[in-house]
Amino acid sequence: MAWLDNDVQKRLIMLLNLPRSVPLVWNLAWDKRVQWPNKLLFLGGALAYFLMPYDIIPDWVPLLGQLDDLAVLFLLMERFVAGTPEQIINQYY
Numbered sequence: 748m749a750w751l752d753n754d755v756q757k758r759l760i761m762l763l764n765l766p767r768s769v770p771l772v773w774n775l776a777w778d779k780r781v782q783w784p785n786k787l788l789f790l791g792g793a794l795a796y797f798l799m800p801y802d803i804i805p806d807w808v809p810l811l812g813q814l815d816d817l818a819v820l821f822l823l824m825e826r827f828v829a830g831t832p833e834q835i836i837n838q839y840y
Contacts, residue, residue, distance in 0.1 A: 789827035
């Protein structure tokens with residue numbers, strides 16, 4: 748996929764490999780070698796977004812209300828994995 752930007756290509760691969768990405772994020776969240784600020788950004792960001800009474804798109808809007816929640820969660824997952832050293836990721840992926 749030479750026509751895609753490298754960042755877009757990584758995001759697309761992570762999205763297409765979502766069944767493998769979820770266990771990867773789970774394992775990284777419990778790995779002691781992953782820095783705490785990186786973990787707190789992911790876990791705290793996800794918790795804060797889902798507990799906030801406001802959404803980008805309200806949940807009562809069919810389909811789009813849930814898609815924005817998934818997009819935020821996916822963005823947080825992607826940033827969490829991007830902030831983790833490659834050698835740690837390769838052990839789980």
